[in-house]
Amino acid sequence: MQNRVHIGNLKDHIGSDVVVAGWVHVRRDHGKLIFIDLRDETGKIQIVFNPKVSEGAHTTAESLRSEWVVSVTGIVKERPDNLINKEEPNGALELAANGIEIVNEAKTPPFDVTEDTSGVGEEARLKYRYIDLRSERMQRNMRKRSEVVMYIRNFLVAKSFTEIETPILTKSTPEGARDFLVPSRLQQGKFYALPQSPQQYKQLLIASGFEKYFQIPRCFRDEDPRADRAYGEFTQLDIEMAFVEQEDILKLTEELFTTMVESVFPEKRITKKPWPRLTHKEAIAQHQTDKPDLRANTSDPNELAFAWTLDFPLFAEQTKEDFFHGSGKATFAPSHHMFTAPHPDDIPLLDTDPMNVRGLQHDMVLNGYEVGGGSIRIHDPNIQTKIFELIGFTEEQKKEFRHMLEAFTYGVPPHGGIAPGIDRLLMVILGEPNLREVIAFPATSGGQAAVMDAPSEVAKEQLTELGIEIKEKKE
Amino acid sequence: MQNRVHIGNLKDHIGSDVVVAGWVHVRRDHGKLIFIDLRDETGKIQIVFNPKVSEGAHTTAESLRSEWVVSVTGIVKERPDNLINKEEPNGALELAANGIEIVNEAKTPPFDVTEDTSGVGEEARLKYRYIDLRSERMQRNMRKRSEVVMYIRNFLVAKSFTEIETPILTKSTPEGARDFLVPSRLQQGKFYALPQSPQQYKQLLIASGFEKYFQIPRCFRDEDPRADRAYGEFTQLDIEMAFVEQEDILKLTEELFTTMVESVFPEKRITKKPWPRLTHKEAIAQHQTDKPDLRANTSDPNELAFAWTLDFPLFAEQTKEDFFHGSGKATFAPSHHMFTAPHPDDIPLLDTDPMNVRGLQHDMVLNGYEVGGGSIRIHDPNIQTKIFELIGFTEEQKKEFRHMLEAFTYGVPPHGGIAPGIDRLLMVILGEPNLREVIAFPATSGGQAAVMDAPSEVAKEQLTELGIEIKEKKE
Numbered sequence: 001m002q003n004r005v006h007i008g009n010l011k012d013h014i015g016s017d018v019v020v021a022g023w024v025h026v027r028r029d030h031g032k033l034i035f036i037d038l039r040d041e042t043g044k045i046q047i048v049f050n051p052k053v054s055e056g057a058h059t060t061a062e063s064l065r066s067e068w069v070v071s072v073t074g075i076v077k078e079r080p081d082n083l084i085n086k087e088e089p090n091g092a093l094e095l096a097a098n099g100i101e102i103v104n105e106a107k108t109p110p111f112d113v114t115e116d117t118s119g120v121g122e123e124a125r126l127k128y129r130y131i132d133l134r135s136e137r138m139q140r141n142m143r144k145r146s147e148v149v150m151y152i153r154n155f156l157v158a159k160s161f162t163e164i165e166t167p168i169l170t171k172s173t174p175e176g177a178r179d180f181l182v183p184s185r186l187q188q189g190k191f192y193a194l195p196q197s198p199q200q201y202k203q204l205l206i207a208s209g210f211e212k213y214f215q216i217p218r219c220f221r222d223e224d225p226r227a228d229r230a231y232g233e234f235t236q237l238d239i240e241m242a243f244v245e246q247e248d249i250l251k252l253t254e255e256l257f258t259t260m261v262e263s264v265f266p267e268k269r270i271t272k273k274p275w276p277r278l279t280h281k282e283a284i285a286q287h288q289t290d291k292p293d294l295r296a297n298t299s300d301p302n303e304l305a306f307a308w309t310l311d312f313p314l315f316a317e318q319t320k321e322d323f324f325h326g327s328g329k330a331t332f333a334p335s336h337h338m339f340t341a342p343h344p345d346d347i348p349l350l351d352t353d354p355m356n357v358r359g360l361q362h363d364m365v366l367n368g369y370e371v372g373g374g375s376i377r378i379h380d381p382n383i384q385t386k387i388f389e390l391i392g393f394t395e396e397q398k399k400e401f402r403h404m405l406e407a408f409t410y411g412v413p414p415h416g417g418i419a420p421g422i423d424r425l426l427m428v429i430l431g432e433p434n435l436r437e438v439i440a441f442p443a444t445s446g447g448q449a450a451v452m453d454a455p456s457e458v459a460k461e462q463l464t465e466l467g468i469e470i471k472e473k474k475e
Numbered sequence: 476m477q478n479r480v481h482i483g484n485l486k487d488h489i490g491s492d493v494v495v496a497g498w499v500h501v502r503r504d505h506g507k508l509i510f511i512d513l514r515d516e517t518g519k520i521q522i523v524f525n526p527k528v529s530e531g532a533h534t535t536a537e538s539l540r541s542e543w544v545v546s547v548t549g550i551v552k553e554r555p556d557n558l559i560n561k562e563e564p565n566g567a568l569e570l571a572a573n574g575i576e577i578v579n580e581a582k583t584p585p586f587d588v589t590e591d592t593s594g595v596g597e598e599a600r601l602k603y604r605y606i607d608l609r610s611e612r613m614q615r616n617m618r619k620r621s622e623v624v625m626y627i628r629n630f631l632v633a634k635s636f637t638e639i640e641t642p643i644l645t646k647s648t649p650e651g652a653r654d655f656l657v658p659s660r661l662q663q664g665k666f667y668a669l670p671q672s673p674q675q676y677k678q679l680l681i682a683s684g685f686e687k688y689f690q691i692p693r694c695f696r697d698e699d700p701r702a703d704r705a706y707g708e709f710t711q712l713d714i715e716m717a718f719v720e721q722e723d724i725l726k727l728t729e730e731l732f733t734t735m736v737e738s739v740f741p742e743k744r745i746t747k748k749p750w751p752r753l754t755h756k757e758a759i760a761q762h763q764t765d766k767p768d769l770r771a772n773t774s775d776p777n778e779l780a781f782a783w784t785l786d787f788p789l790f791a792e793q794t795k796e797d798f799f800h801g802s803g804k805a806t807f808a809p810s811h812h813m814f815t816a817p818h819p820d821d822i823p824l825l826d827t828d829p830m831n832v833r834g835l836q837h838d839m840v841l842n843g844y845e846v847g848g849g850s851i852r853i854h855d856p857n858i859q860t861k862i863f864e865l866i867g868f869t870e871e872q873k874k875e876f877r878h879m880l881e882a883f884t885y886g887v888p889p890h891g892g893i894a895p896g897i898d899r900l901l902m903v904i905l906g907e908p909n910l911r912e913v914i915a916f917p918a919t920s921g922g923q924a925a926v927m928d929a930p931s932e933v934a935k936e937q938l939t940e941l942g943i944e945i946k947e948k949k950e
Contacts, residue, residue, distance in 0.1 A: 001718040001889075021718050023684065023886055041686040042635075067886040104854060106886030130882050133683035142685070146638040150628065160517075163621040164915050168643065168669075168693050169655070169707045169922075171929035180644070181933060181941065182655050182669070185697055186922040189945045190930035194643075194657070201916060204926060208608035208915075209498065210617070211516045218643050218693070222660055232644045243476040243496050379579060403926050407605050411498055411542040411581030414476075440639050440683075441676060447644075447661040451679060451878050454646035455665035458656060464946075466656065470664045471942050 001071065008042030010093055013076045020045065020095065021071035021103065023134070024064050025114055034061040038072060038095075041139070044088065047072055047095040057100045067106035067113070067131075073099040118437070126450040129441055141438050144264060145426050149216055151260045152237055159252070161212040161239075166201035168194060168218070171400075176322060176337070177221035180232070188467030194220035197419060199339065200404060202240040203377055206415040207407045211242040216422065224445075228369060228424055230435045231443040239374075240417035246360050246376050250277075250308060253364060253372070253418050257425075261304060265429060271295060271305040279311040293368030301431045307365040314342050314359035315391070328392030336361045338387055339404075340375040341416075347383075354390055364420055371425045374418030381408040476546065483517030485568055488551045495520065495570065496546035496578065498609070499539050500589055509536045513547060513570075516614070519563065522547055522570045529573045536572070542581035542588070542606075548574040593912070601925040604916055616913050619739065620901050624691055626735045627712055634727070636687040636714075641676035643669060643693070646875075651797060651812070652696040655707070663942030669695035672894060674814065675879060677715040678852055681890040682882045686717040691897065699920075703844060703899055705910045706918045714849075715892035721835050721851050725752075725783060728839060728847070728893050732900075736779060740904060746770060746780040754786040768843030776906045782840040789817050789834035790866070803867030811836045813862055814879075815850040816891075822858075829865055839895055846900045849893030856883040 005018040022040030029035075034049040049061035057072075064070065074097040085091030110127075111120045113134045125132045132138055153163065172179045172193040179193040195201075197219050205213045215238045225231035241248065254275055261268050276294060283290045290312070294305040316335035318327055327333040334340060336359055342350060343358040350357055364372035378384045384405055388398050398405075426438040436442040441450040448454070463469055480493040497515030504510075509524040524536035532547075539545065549572040560566030585602075586595045588609045600607045607613055628638065647654045647668040654668040670676075672694050680688045690713045700706035716723065729750055736743050751769060758765045765787070769780040791810035793802055802808040809815060811834055817825060818833040825832055839847035853859045859880055863873050873880075901913040911917040916925040923929070938944055 001720075004718060021888070039684075041684055069886045069888045103889065104883075104887055107884050109885060128885070130679045130682040131885055133680070133685070139684060142639055143637055146632075149638060150632055153625065153628065157621075157625050162618055163624060164617055165693070165710060167708065167916050167918070167924060168695070169918065169929070170924050171927040171931060178660070178940075179937070180657050181937065182657055182930075183943075184922060184930035185653070187930050189932065191933045192924075192930045193933075200927070204605045205608070205915065207605040209514075209516055209614060210608070218640070220643070233642065235640060243479060245476075400928070403928065407926075408579075409582050410584060410603070410606055411544045412579055413496070413544045414578065440680065441642050443642070443644065447659060449642060449645050449667075451882075452646040452675070453875070453878065454644070455657075455659035455662050455667045456646060457664065458666045458668075462654070462656065465653075467946050468658075468943050469946050471939075471944050 004071070006042040007038065007040045007045045007090065010045055010076050010090060010095070014078060014093070015076065017073065017075055017098075018095075019071055019073050020047075022069070024066055024068045024070060026066065027061075027064050034058060034064075036061065036064060038070070039134075043090055045090045045093060045095055047074060047097050049097045049100075053096060054098045057097050060100045060102065061097070064102075065106065065108065067109050067134075068102060069104040069106070071101045071103055072097050122436075122444070126436075126442070126444055126448075129450040133440065138437070141426070141430055141432070142440055144430065145422070145438055147264045148260060148426060149422065151264055152216070152256065153214075155256050155259065156212075156214045156239070159212065161214045162210050163215055164205055164210060164213055165215060166195070166198040166205075166217065170195050170201075172196075176327075176333075177223050180220050180222050183466040183468050185466050196221050197236065198238055199337065202238055202417060203339065203404070203412075203415065204407055206240055206242045207410065207412045211413075213240045213417075214238060225443075227434050228427065230423055230439060231445060231447050233443075234424075234435075235422040236419045237372075237422060238417070238419050240415060242413040242415045244376075244414070244416055246310075246362060246416065249374060249376075249416055249418055250362060253420070254306070257306065257364075257420070261429070268302050268304050268429065271303055272307075275306040275308055277308040277310055280309055280313065281311065283309050289368075290363065291365045291368055291370045294365075295367055298367075303367075304429065305367055309363040309365055310361070311343070311358045312336065312361040312363070313355065314340065314346075314357040314361075315354055328388070328390075328397060329394065330390060330392030333391055334387070335359065336373065336375055338391060339377045339384070341378045342383070342387075350386060350390065360416070362418065364418065366425065366428050369424060369428050371428060372418055372420030374416065376414070376416035379408060379412045379414050381405045384408060479546070481517040482513065482515045482520045482565065485520055485551050485565060485570070489553060489568070490551065492548065492550055492573075493570070494546055494548050495522075497544070499541055499543045499545060501541065502536075502539050504537075509533060509539075511536065511539060513545070514609075518565055520565045520568060520570055522549060522572050524572045524575075528571060532572050532575045535575045535577065539577075540581065540583065542584050542609075543577060544579040544581070546576045546578055547572050597911075597919070601911075601917070601919055601923075604925040608915065613912070616901070616905055616907070617915060619905065620897070620913055622739045623735060623901060624897065626739055627691070627731065628689075630731050630734065631687075631689045631714070634687065636689045637685050638690055639680055639685060639688055640690060641670070641673040641680075641692065645670050645676075647671075651802070651808075652698045655695050655697050658941040658943050660941050671696050672711065673713055674812065677713055677892060678814065678879070678887075678890065679882055681715055681717045682885065682887045686888075688715045688892075689713060700918075702909050703902065705898060705914060706920060706922050708918075709899075709910075710897040711894045712847075712897060713892070713894050715890060717888040717890045719851075719889070719891055721785075721837060721891065724849060724851075724891055724893055725837060728895070729781070732781065732839075732895070736904065743777050743779050743904065746778055747782075750781040750783055752783040752785055755784055755788065756786065758784050764843075765838065766840045766843055766845045769840075770842055773842075778842075779904065780842055784838040784840055785836070786818070786833045787811065787836040787838070788830065789815060789821075789832040789836075790829055803863070803865075803872060804869065805865060805867030808866055809862070810834065811848065811850055813866065814852045814859070816853045817858070817862075825861060825865065835891070837893065839893065841900065841903050844899060844903050846903060847893055847895030849891065851889070851891035854883060854887045854889050856880050859883060
């Protein structure tokens, strides 16, 4: 739009004739004068329509309703002292309209976006997500999210990390959850899996000579959702480094998130720097959980208590779920995942007392939530093979990972990493009760996509091409 | 690794004792002296093992083979003038080893990574991608890719764009290709589709009050591959802006990619600035293609000829493919996609002569490749409805998009955008013959994942959970 001035910049145009454009936030009629608050993505401005200035504009303004899109021409004026609203960034200004054009009309919105929408029913908010996202809180959440991921990327690039994308159409990685499957058309009867994480690819990138890798990938788990676990897909920061020890990973992560919070959320206070470190045993003994909430005052919304939990047992009792998702047939399963290195002091215990072997795992905890986990990985194919045997992998299961074992025989340095969850991290920092508040288009708990009619039925021809059919339901 | 010095920084340590670590690039025996070139991600250094300096290190060095991972201690020395290799960044230095530790041995690699691997068979390169990626050219391609996406993001963020992620588990968007489907477990018999692009979501984000949106998302098309089209998934830069005209999009894109090339590829020359603009008619008349190669000298690897093709016809003859992929039952289909706005001068022709209506579409062309496309979108629900009717949408097809039509009734500003393909852009700029050279883990033309055994067979229990079965093949 030619010569449009963003509302956030109006203070630089006092006394000038300008064009602004945006959404009608509210309209108020005061006798002959009509006031509207116009909203664009940079702010809000009060606009006065006075029939003595422009009768045409005043008449048009009479027809305006909430959320109509308009462009307005007018003169930027300072308000008299007694009418200054100190709560609003543009509270000392108003625009005296001399012209208006209706760009697009709007039906009455299903809920009020001038208020916080957290009290509105979830169904309406997700169906009309494009209206919900106009509210101030949701705008802030999305913009803060954008700032956070940019901060992270620039921090890592400045430290010589390379960002590398890994495939979405790939093979199951055994992270202990159910995979989403994608039927292959070119190889009928076979399936891709959407990655639960780029775990194998990031280790292969280390084998590829990329010593400092990162990515902010989408990950997929077909798990039943919880408030702190989105259905279907989530976003994580994926970091992997060669020639490192656990201490290097902890230090880098701590510096990254401490400076990120200080830069993007200056109003927040990190309780303790450096972050407290607890062994798994200490955490359980002192806090009855491996993700303790170390805030001094849990009702202070600006307090952030980061912590590390370390020295997890390498193995845990196997659950029925573990078994279903492809763990071995032993009575125990990897407590993190099967690529986590055992603590070097405990390697002899692998043969004698595996349940007491500690893993080089690290969990990043924030205000009682696990917001990231990682480990030093195994890079010795013999130890990897031993772990496969200990968890009771069948020959067939071992075959599934022979490409990893083979990669380890071609010169792989020691390596490790961490994968903080972006959605959950944002939820905790922003003090939101649910992940859906920090995701633009989240799925419902039933897996229904926001706005869209998905999942949905598909044409028979599509299934025929894929060589699959829907099983008849037994009555 | 404690006190490790990166090989690229050795010039700052002349005369000092240092630790370096990396891969054995080559080994040469010269009488009693053993030379190895050690490689890390920052460079290469010649290391001399002299039995008079350390007999133990010399003995270990005798056993070294290509691609073993080692750490070496030694003194950084300047080479005598007559032994300086001016071709290599560290060609004036060498390391006199006094100690070595073998970190990980390596089998003989299936091909030589000290040479350009483009002549190696595709199958071996993809199976052992983690070895292929160690080669200098592949390292460069991946690192340049990382630099390009960071440049793009920082450019856009500096112009107040917000990065927003959109779902991968979603509904089909009719971009003229076949969808990948994901069976839903929670709603058996229904399917998600992986997005061919975030087209609908980005328009919904404009409706959400995000006036400058971008994302570098993964997109999915189940199309048969070509050299310039990867199988399955690809990455695009997705840009959408509110309150803009086509000119704003062209200017922004031109500034973005011109400055990106100047910054990331200073050795490249952009033939013409500003980029030439051709109407579709002119392009066809003068070059017999809508993506003309405007280089003066097509054998100059450093010449980049960007151009715009504009004024495309809004509709094209419908192909069988269009029909299959959900276009309407009219004899013509959208030539870009069904959300592209008709040229305002041509709106009357929608009723009288639709095949002569121009669309507000823009294609970004580079050296004869289409590297991006976009348009001004329809924001008026009445015109959108008219387009649906013109392309012969059935009532059922219209229903599929009723959420978009509905969104347009709640106050949507004029908007438009562009979506340059990151893979193809990199391929052309780097002068590579195939997209696989700029993707870390590309699929084969048969859809086989690199390194991994995917797609693969899955357990019957998984299909049962999803309520689908594999169709018996008819003999």
